[in-house]
Amino acid sequence: MSLRSSVSSSSAPSSSSSLLDVHGWDAGWAEAFAPYAAQGLLPGRVVRVDRGQCDIATPEGIVRADTAFVTPHDPLRVVCTGDWAAVDPEGVSDPRYVRTLLPRRTAFARSTSSSRSEGQILAANVDHAVITVSLAVELDLGRIERFLALAWESGAQPTIVLSKADLVPDPVGLSYLVEDVETVAPGVQVVPLSSETGEGLDVLSAVVAGGTTVLLGVSGAGKSTLANALVGQDVMTVQAARDVDGKGRHTTTTRNLFVLPGGGVLIDTPGLRGVGLWDAETGVGQVFSEIEELSSECRFHDCAHESEPGCAVAAAIEDGSLPVRRLESYRKLIRENQRIVAKTDARLRSEILKDWKRKGAEGRAALAAKRGRVR
Structure with a gap:
């Protein structure tokens, strides 16, 4: 079954306007679209994207439109399934074009x-x-x-x-x-x-x-x-x-x-082989909310939860209330997220480099002290 036939049969709208409604159109989207309505453009929701073109649910039905006008260099701003868009009405151009995307809510x-x-x-x-x-x-x-x-x-x-x-x-x-x-x-x-x-x-x-x-x-x-x-x-x-x-x-x-x-x-969506983070610090904190809460009880605000005195996270590991696997996973995702963000944030990149250098110096000092005691 084709996408167009599946959308049409599953929604079964009683009128052209209801096709927007069943796809999630509401007063907020109508308000955001108002300036484009004044230009004679049609509102629509992207139901599929395929090689520079997309299928869009509009008051005229499911239409095919070209995305050439909304293809930025930033891959996070390209047309995506779920987007709301302003598209040419029938007869304006051949092919039709998506003229702009409405600001995304999520x-x-x-x-x-x-x-x-x-x-x-x-x-x-x-x-x-x-x-x-x-x-x-x-x-x-x-x-x-x-x-x-x-x-x-x-x-x-x-x-x-x-x-x-x-x-x-x-x-x-x-x-x-x-x-x-x-x-x-x-x-x-x-x-x-x-x-x-x-x-x-x-x-x-x-x-x-x-x-x-x-x-x-x-x-x-x-x-x-x-x-x-x-x-x-x-x-x-x-x-x-x-x-x-x-x-x-x-x-x-x-x-x-x-x-x-x-x-x-x-x-x-297609099955994902890789699930890489992308600037997801808040999301990581939400997933590991218990570690975030424990961190607020540590003696030092920049506690690394390793060997610092008064570490609430280490105490939870010791008494068994926090699994070691959970902390290791938290650390892994935090480090990964920092690496991703650092590639576009020079200040953070500099801070991470300084932290690596500090830890390296501390490790060398500890090794030297240990060798001194052995002698």
């Missing part, structure tokens, strides 16, 4: 795996981020923390779906897995779900019924199957994951936006 971004470490925008104007984790393989809590950091940083409310729950027939075992995930996801709803049996689908449907939801996860996590279940028809092709490691091929190759029958819209 944006889900990550760093690419390229050597240039550029940012990549995955979805725009998202209210809910559904992180899909397959129970067909061993849980990777560190990867979940990464997804959560990006979700919180985007401004969306994350939800974690433990897909393929039917593969864990023991209710007690399933509850333990849910608890494991809840320990790394403070303030986040965790939903065990099976697209085969329907378990948990009603819970997730209620979560995504309002606003815009983006599906995130690695290949083989079951996102396409979940998208089909939420939309109520086979809008995405599904391929089986490998039995040996649970990994799947990239069934979804573009980001597509679908209207949900219970209200709201859904953006399905």
Whole structure:
């Protein structure tokens, strides 16, 4: 089924104006669009982007438009699925053009795996981020923390779906897995779900019924199957994951936006092999809120939580209330985020270099003192 037919059939608008409404149009967007309405442009929401062109839901229906006028050098400002745009009305130009994008309310971004470490925008104007984790393989809590950091940083409310729950027939075992995930996801709803049996689908449907939801996860996590279940028809092709490691091929190759029958819209994304942070300091702090709270109780405000006296984090590690794995993951994401930000922030880059030099000098001094005692 093509994207155009799937959008049209799933939304089934009674009039052209309702096509905007079912895609999330509201008074706020109308106010932001007012200057462009005066120019005779049409409002629309991007439902798919493909090689310099995009499909947009407008009052005239789903139209195809060229993005040449809104292709900046900054990869975080290119047209993305979920964007609201001002587009030429019919008959003005051939091809039609997207003339401008409305300011985004939220944006889900990550760093690419390229050597240039550029940012990549995955979805725009998202209210809910559904992180899909397959129970067909061993849980990777560190990867979940990464997804959560990006979700919180985007401004969306994350939800974690433990897909393929039917593969864990023991209710007690399933509850333990849910608890494991809840320990790394403070303030986040965790939903065990099976697209085969329907378990948990009603819970997730209620979560995504309002606003815009983006599906995130690695290949083989079951996102396409979940998208089909939420939309109520086979809008995405599904391929089986490998039995040996649970990994799947990239069934979804573009980001597509679908209207949900219970209200709201859904953006399905390709499986992510890399989940690199992109200026996500606030998101990391949200994921590791207990460490942030403990840090405020340390004797020194710049405590590194290593050997400093009066360190509340070290005390929590010692009494077992804070797992060592959790602290190591926190440190790893903080360092990674600093490296990304430092590439565009000269001041931070200088501070990190000074810190490396200081730690190096301290290490050399400690080694020299140790050698002196040996003699």
